[in-house]
Amino acid sequence: MIWIRFRITTLEDLHVGEGINKAGLYDDGAIKDAKGNPAISSETFKGLLRQSLLELCGQAEGSQKKEWRGYYRMLFTFSGQNSPDITVDVDTNTLGEENYIIHTFTAIDDKSRTAAKGSLRSIECVKKGVCFDGCLSYNSHDKNSKSLRSFLEDGLCNITWLGSYRRRGLGSVKIDILPEAEPPVPKFVSGSDKPTGKVALLLRLKDDTTIAGAGEQGNHFLTLDHIPGTSVLGMLRVAVGAACPENLDLLGGGCRVENLYPVPEAVDVLERSREEWVVPYVCPVPMSARSRKVSDMYKNVRKDRPHWCFKPEGLDRLETLLSCDKSSDDKTDDSASKSFAGGYIVYCGENNWRFHKPSQNLKLRNAIDSRTQKTEKNSLLTQDSLEKGNRFLGVISFDDSENAVRFIKALELVANRIRYLHVGRGSKPVEIARCCHISAKIDPPRQSHKGGFILTCVSDVIIRDAKLGFSRSLDPRLLDEILGLPAGTLVLKKEFSSTRIIHAYHGLAGVRRFPAQAISKGSVFVFGCENPEDLPEKLAKLEEHGLGERSNEGYGRVVVNLDLLQNNAGKTKVVTYNPEPSPLAQQHEELHKKKDEIIRELEAIKTDEAKGVKTVCLRLFQMMQRGIDPQLMRSWLIKGTSKDTTKKYFEGIVPVFDKYLGEDRKYKEAFSLALKEYGNKKEKR
Structure with a gap:
């Protein structure tokens, strides 16, 4: 494997645009990561590398030209599976308090030679001096890997510009190749001492990734918020086939894969003992669950501070968000609640419930005309992406525990030889963060539902009706037959469900599958029955084996009598806000402290009527808003003290004015805020 580390140094301000404006500030913002730091899209950089290598091929001569063109075709095939993986991260040591600068431009009218x-x-730009560290990895099967490495290094060093507005002096960069080093390999822990055939797989996205569940809708690409089991099987087969093809039989009929669902950074495989390793229970939020409204959660928040000065706490706790569960609670009025609109519940045991949604971003893209190198007409499209760094957790089950041991060893070879798995549009790199044997999943709390049971779809369910068509709901008669119950035993009492169309591609055969209609994950069905004695045992088997078709690909997983209300309902916790520890928030806090201090001094002015002082304060505030010189304002105050009718109002304000708007005017903004607030303050009756 070829592993190249490089460093990008910005010599001028840099603009890699995201295509989205911010009203009143800029027309095109710079790309940022989840923390708001400068970022460079790996897609953008890979395109520049491709152009740079093509330029080198054009400059080469003789046998070198033939060799380099062969390398170029090998690196950038349309399959994408064999293209280099590139990750670029900002060096936080080169960041300052202010890392962005706004540049303004105009176009010149050809006739008048003035601004059009x-x-x-x-546009928003990254300030020069900020550095980025990048890594390029490529799974090379070529005997001349040293020559290929040299070709890639020359291509990297040939890149001297990044981003837009290069003709206006922006985007000049320098790329240095860092000393060779062995690529870091994830350390796999063995997990449970007694393999049970279950393997926990935790993946981390190394780039913004779009996992398409369907084709383009108009000019917009949607992304799924999880990695489907079909995609998991596909990327594992490609990686294992490239690293150790003798182990491809592991991913056949004896392997059952779950959907990989997003989990927070703090969630991981849990070690309870040497023999007991467990994974948290992750499932979509049931459609019957209702969330508290924002107005109910965000109480006691200071209204005199902007929202960006504070950060919420408790929004990742189910007890803070959950209002009621309509599948088992008919009495609670849901008019004061709303839908969760997606998201996942993570249960870590001991009443530790978390709510999590993977972070996403929106990208604007367009097609480039290869002849003119300009944007094609009507080619603009938008694309949803899961942000780099999102983590996904799931379980892969094998019929034989020995196959589970072989599978972990195969993934170790993948991590050593190929480094990354690949998923989504453009085959984006995915890092194996954890792969180990587990003994079980944490079992979530269950409720005792008298006279029936509640069935929640943990994944999409593909099931056919009596006429072999795709079912849009769970027919009680069909479920009677599946569970082996007498006809008419079950009665559907409530239903909270939706459907979606499943689009898939058969990687082994190389053809598209026919679309299938499925009951969406998170759907809830409440069935009534007389509770036969063997019903719990049959429902347990249904949970274990799944419901409907393609259960080995992650479809058809269900859970019975999930109890969300245990230790969650009826809580009165309120989202609390603490000051954000940032320089901007600190400046804002100091500004308002000084404003409150000035108001106290104005209130201390001794006069018979405070209304007159407030009138003078409002007049001063209006003058400051108009930009009148402070010397003229002071002259107006002195003139007011010379009149007997207004002297008592003006003479107390003069020393306060001189203190905060005299020679040292650093408190000008605080003084202005104080004048406005005190002038409009109503007297208590």
């Missing part, structure tokens, strides 16, 4: 009307444009 309506052409003013502002």
Whole structure:
């Protein structure tokens, strides 16, 4: 495997645009990561590398030209599976308090040679001096890997510009190749001392990734918020086939894969003892669950501070968000609640419930005309992406525990030889963060539902009706037959469900599968029955084996009598806010402290009527808003003290004015805020 580390140093301000404006600030913002730090899209950088290598091929001569063109075709095939993986991260040591700068430009009218009307444009740029560290990895099967490595290094060093507005002096960069080093390999823990045939797989996205569940809708690409079992099987087969093809039989009929669902950074495989390793229980939020409204959660928040000064606490706790569960609670009024609109519940045991949604972003993209190198007309499209760093957890089950041992060893070879798995549009790299034997999953709390049971779909369910068509709901008669119950035993009392179309591609055969209609994950069905004695045993088997078709690909997983209300309902916790520890928030806090201090001094002015002082304060505030010189304002105050009718109002304000708006005017903004607030303050009756 070829592993190249490099460093990008910005010599001028850099603009890699995200295509989204911020009203009143700029027309095109810079790409940022989840923490708001500068970022460079790996897609953008890979495109520049491709262009750079093509330029080198054009400059080469003789046998070298033939060799380099062969390398170029090998690196950038349309399959994408054999293209280099590139990750670029900002060096936080080169960041300062202010890392962005706004540049403004205009277009020149050819006739008048002045700025064209309506052409003013502002863009957000990364300040020069910020550095980025990058890694390029490539699974090379070529005997001349040293020559290929040299070709890639020359291509990297040939890149001297990044981003847009290069003709206006932006985007100049320098790329240095760092000393060779062995690529870091994830350390796999063995997990449970007694393999049970169950393997926990935890993956981390190394780039923004779009996992398409369907084709393009208009000019917009949607992304799934999880990694489907079909995609998991596909990427494992490709990786294992490339690293150790003798182990491909592991991913056949004796292997059952779950959907990989997103989990927070703090969630991982849990070690209870040497023999007992467990994974948290993760499932979609049931459609019957209702969330508390924002107005109910966000109480006692200071209204005189902007929202960006504070950070919420408790929004990842189910007890903070959950209002009621309509599948088992008919009495609670849900008019004061709303839908969760997606998301996942993570149960870590001991009443530790978490709510999690994977972070996403929106990208604007367009097609480039290869002849003119300009944007094609009507080619703009938008694309949802899961942000880099999102983690996904699931379980892979094998019929034989020995196969589970072989599978972990095969993934160790994948991590050593190939480094990454690949998933989504463009085959984005995915890191194996954890792979180990587990003994079981943490079992979530169950409720005792008298006179029936509640069935929640943990994954999409593909099931056919009596006419072999795809069912849009769970027919009680069909479920009677599946569970082996007498006809008419079950009665559907409530239903909270939806459906979606499943699109898939058969990687082994190389053809698209026919679309299938499925009952969406999170759907809830409440059945009534007389509770036969063997019903719990039959429902347990249904949970274990799944419901409907393609259960080995993650479809058809269900849970019975999930109890969300245990230790969650009826809580009165309120989202609390603490000051955000940032320089901007600290400046804002100091500004308002000084404002409150000035108001106290204005309130201390001794006069018979405070209304007159407030009128003078409002007049001063209006003058400051108009930009009148402070010397003129002071002259107006002195003139007011010379009149007997207004002297008592003006003479107390003069020393406060001189203190905060005299020679040292660093408190000008605080003084202005104090004048406005005190002038509009109503007297208590």
